[in-house]
Amino acid sequence: MAITSALVLLAVIWFMVLFIVLPLRLETQGDRGDVVPGTHSSAPADFSFKRKAKIVTLVAVPIWVVIAGTILSGVISVRDIDWFHRMSTPQSVQTD
Numbered sequence: 001m002a003i004t005s006a007l008v009l010l011a012v013i014w015f016m017v018l019f020i021v022l023p024l025r026l027e028t029q030g031d032r033g034d035v036v037p038g039t040h041s042s043a044p045a046d047f048s049f050k051r052k053a054k055i056v057t058l059v060a061v062p063i064w065v066v067i068a069g070t071i072l073s074g075v076i077s078v079r080d081i082d083w084f085h086r087m088s089t090p091q092s093v094q095t096d
Helices: 003-021 049-073
Strands: none
Touching: 003 049
């Protein structure tokens, strides 16, 4: 796995975890009863992206380490997830 592939994998995992973590413990303006004029009542009351980013990073990095380690170790290959047998099998070289 190249460095670029590892960083792309980390970014994908980070954003997937972000979308899971964003709605957790969310307190809306409607929940507090203090809706700012011009906003929806479902808008967050106090949103701290810095705190969410720290939580997401602390969860995403161990997940990334496990997945990257699995890929680098060769335990699972692309052929292992080829359920429909669409990949051609390597042809043996025939000599006459």
